[in-house]
Amino acid sequence: MTGKAELKLDGKTLTLPTVVGSENEVGIDVTNLRKETGAITLDPGYGNTGSCESAITFIDGEKGILRYRGYDIAELAEKSNFIETAYLLIYGELPDHVQLEEFSSLLTENQMLHEGMRFHFESFPPTAHPMAILSAMINAASSYHPNIIHKREERFPYHAARLMSQVRTIAAFSHRKAQGLPVIYPKSSLKYTANFLHMMFSHPGEDYELKPELIRALDLIFLLHADHEQNCSTSTVRMVASSRANLFASASAGVCALWGPLHGGANQAVLEMLEQIHDEGDDGSKFLAAVKDKTTDRRLMGFGHRVYKNFDPRALIIKEQCDKVLSQLHKSDPLLDIAKKLEQIALKDDYFVSRKLYPNVDFYSGIIMRAIGIPLDMFTVMFAIGRMPGWIANYKEVMEDPNSRISRPRQIYTGSTLRNYTPMEARG
Ligand SMILES: CC(C)(COP(=O)(O)OP(=O)(O)OC[C@H]1O[C@@H](n2cnc3c(N)ncnc32)[C@H](O)[C@@H]1OP(=O)(O)O)[C@@H](O)C(=O)NCCC(=O)NCCS
Secondary structure, eight states: OOOOEEEEETTEEEEEOEEEOTTOOEEEOOTTHHHHHSOOOOOGGGTTOOOOOOSSEEEETTTTEEEETTEEHHHHHHHOOHHHHHHHHHHSSOOOHHHHHHHHHHHHHTOSOOGGGHHHHHTSOTTOOHHHHHHHHHHHHHHTOTHHHHSTTTTHHHHHHHHHHHHHHHHHHHHHHHTTOOOOOOOTTSOHHHHHHHHHHOBTTBOOOOOHHHHHHHHHHHHHTSOOSSOHHHHHHHHHHHTTOOHHHHHHHHHHHHHSTTTTTHHHHHHHHHHHHHHTTOOSHHHHHHHHOTTSOOOOTTBOOSSOSSOOHHHHHHHHHHHHHHHHTTOOOHHHHHHHHHHHHHTTOHHHHHTTOOBOTHHHHHHHHHHHTOOGGGHHHHHHHHHHHHHHHHHHHHHHOTTOOOOOOOOOOOSOOSOOOOOGGGGO
């Protein structure tokens, strides 16, 4: 499409150019709208607003397509791994041997936290949510490496590797702290995901048995979460980056945005929901009736998506992986049975069908994490570790865009018009 859009406002016609993406998505460029007409666009929740042009991830929600840098998610899930995919997202191409080796070495070199950071962990109360610790500690990490703030462009590969590597160390340390356990330092001989499991579950003097099937399952969860276009947390990262804040500050803000139950926090909310259904002895039908009752604000967590209106391709891969992990571990989980039952009922129910609500990535991922032994309040942290390459890639794109401006949306003001100050004595 090369057409132009016409907007009629108060008898005046404004011609607006269109922008066409490489997958033929069409955007109407309203850059000059306010200048020419005085009006702005209003799009609460941004369902119709493109905030940027990006070459990182493509989603077609109607067809259930997700591609990182042009590669289909299912192919990457089958043939790649988290670290190779992270390189692809950040640098745009799959790495060759040398590039992957260099990237892995940088991750290993940067895996240790500055020893001074250990003391910050001590000051969090035992009730601290690991997402709060994660966000605070990512920001704190930049204080120990002033280059992150002052020489950020020229040292980008180091900062990116430091962030990716240390987020995993911070996450594991926060878990150990919450459990009142001694921290376990990373081991250079281990690869990224195995190293994380080692830091989470080993004990001093006794290494955790690293089961290849669990390493693979968690690595896959990281890979499937690695990027997802302009979602709430990625948009937050880009917005913070647009003010030229450093990479760590931007990622720390992303963690906060991700924490909410409508976003990354949904994986924890799904498990809590399944546990509740299980404890109540419900097979799911009572719960679904409550969800459909519009006088309650209950939602079927792990269902629905702003963009996917057909299916979430990540959910299909995760569901398959879920069955595989449980059978490899010779385990069964009643929560998986409830989840399957809920899905089965919902996919035939007009409430969900008419609203195009399908299982999303969070619906089954929690069951895998539970099988691995990851505690419930760490689920969203797993999402954050996985999403780090996507945030880094988006940060890089903002920084490298010569036309990037500070993000500054407008508003339609609906408050009082001008009024005079009333002195306290006259206020009644
Ligand atoms: C993901 C989500 C936030 C998308 O929200 P959205 O695009 O703003 O969609 P809306 O909230 O406008 O929902 C549209 C309709 O579907 C309903 N709906 C959406 N998700 C629902 C869910 N999970 N359970 C029940 N109803 C749901 C809404 O109540 C609304 O119904 P209405 O038209 O009768 O008012 C939403 O689907 C949700 O809350 N899902 C559960 C949380 C979750 O799993 N998040 C992880 C996303 S990866």
